[in-house]
Amino acid sequence: MKTKYFSTNITIVLLCGLVSMLAVQVHDSLKSSVQAQKIKVDGLNGFNVQEVRDSNNGIFQKQSGTTWVEKNENGRIPLQETGRDEWSVYLSKTNGAKVQLDLWKGEVIYNGNRLYDITSAGSKLCSTYPSGTASRGLQTLTFNYDGTKKNESDIYQFVVPNFTIDPSKKTIILVHGFTSSPTKAFGSATGGRLHNSLLTKFPNANIITVDWSSMSGTSQDSYNWVYNRMWFVGRTLSSVLQEDLCIKPENTEIIGYSLGAHIAGTTGYDYHKDTGNKIKQIIGLDAAGYLLSHLGSDVRLDTGDAKRVVGIHSSDATHFPATSEGLGWAKEYGDLDIYIYTKNVAEDGVGQLLGSGWGNWRNKHDYAVTLYQYLVDNKSYSYANKWTWNEADFTEKPFNLNSLDSLTGTVTVWEK
Structure with missing residues (x-):
């Protein structure tokens, strides 16, 4: 009896172990089956997955x-x-x-x-994009320049984003300029300028800053080196928008300041070349002018880089429309070009482009950022439908944020 009892216990233990093993196998099989069902869609298989x-x-x-x-x-x-x-x-x-x-x-x-x-x-890029998992608030794309590497793809690359967006929502991308950073150019998300204004105006939007400070220079002496390489940032950013963030171009707007405006243009140009689709809008905030006018349209901001290109001009080294290049590019390059008129008189006794005139070529370069922020903050201005120094041409008809989407040609805004 004792031996029989012991044998029965062994049988029970063995049966329990077998049932447990079968349960684990069934669990793993079900898990694999469920996991596989997630990806068995639209005829997807090992031969066509990309x-x-x-x-x-x-x-x-x-x-x-x-x-x-x-x-x-x-x-x-x-x-x-x-x-x-x-x-x-x-x-x-x-x-x-x-x-x-x-x-x-x-x-x-x-x-x-x-x-x-x-x-x-x-079976195609971005067909796996996760939906309903968008990160909220301000996000940053970080560009990593590493001059120790040999291959171009290793020298110029963005850190893989650790956030997602909701591509069905408005997407705003901010690109800073030379010797700058997102915080210096646009303020911080918690107490800054343009960042805060955009977050308040568009609370459901994907708002992304591009930090390319690893290559944007640390002194005026590095300008030539930076401007000769800045389009690598734009081209690489275009790939990130296509392959990592999976934006919808019809919902996307890129805003670039100074050299960042030309990076935005290069991004739009390459995005269109690669996909056949155009970014909805690019806004250049006093796009850099120095050494840029002779470059081709594929490496600077120009009409055609997006469905709509807007330029806000706030500086030039000499009186408009002089041909010499200044810190800002005073020549027209957009579907809408906005010039800021100031009543401060020049030596010849007439008003001028804000920030123009000898000795005043640098301190108003960033006023284009300020003006755009004011528009986002629902402020409006009087304006004229042309470039003008004649105050009689200005009307009280409000120029506001919506004007950026509706007006074409040249507009002069009166900064009072």
């Missing part, structure tokens, strides 16, 4: 040919595709590590071991 996102906020994207890139908190890591089957893509890193994107199991497998779950996958 983008995979994982549970560690990483992104695997097919580039061209057999080239892939993994984007995560460590940057952008190149991979080579070595094969595909019905449910998997097989990739190899430069260090020999093997990566399998297994759509059936819903797993990223690294050297034979599960690394992360696959959260979404698609």
Whole structure:
């Protein structure tokens, strides 16, 4: 009896263990099945998948040919595709590590071991974009210049965003200028100038600053070096908007100050070249003029870089319309060009472009930022539908934020 009783206990224990093992297997099978169902959409399979996102906020994207890139908190890591089957893509890193994107199991497998779950996958870029998870408030895209690297793609790159946006909402992107930063150019989110105004005016918008201070220069002596490389920022930013943030161009506006205005133009130009679609609007806040007028339209702000281009002019080294270049570019370059008239007289006794005239070429360069902020804050001005120094041409018809979307040609705003 004693032995029989002991044997029965063993049988029970073995049965319980078997049931437990089966339960784990069923759980894992169900988990894989559920995970796989997330990505089994629209005929997606291992032969046509081009983008995979994982549970560690990483992104695997097919580039061209057999080239892939993994984007995560460590940057952008190149991979080579070595094969595909019905449910998997097989990739190899430069260090020999093997990566399998297994759509059936819903797993990223690294050297034979599960690394992360696959959260979404698609047969084209941005088809996996997570919806309903937008980060709120002010976000920052950080550009990382590393002159120690050899390849252009490694020298000029943005840190992979650690936030998402809701592309169905208005998206506003701010780009600072030479020897500057987002805080210096636009203020901070908690106590600044334009940042606060935009957050108040558009509480549901995606508001993003671009911090390219790692390359924007630290002194006036570095201007030539910076302006010769600034379009790399724009071109790289265009890729981020396409592949990482997945913006909708019809909802997107880029605002650039000084050299940042030309970065905005390059971004819009490249975005259109790559996608066939145009950003809704680019606003240049006293776009830099020095050494820029001879450059091609692909590397400076110009009409056509977006569906609508607006320029707000607040400085020039000499009286408008002199041809010499100043800190701000006084020449027309947009669908709407706004010139700020000041009643402060020049030596010849007439009014002039704010910030123009010898000895006054620098201290009004940022007034374009101030004027735009005032418009966002619902202030309005009298204006004339042309460039003019004649005060009789000005009307009391209000020029306000909505005017940026409706007027065309040249407008003079009277700064009182």
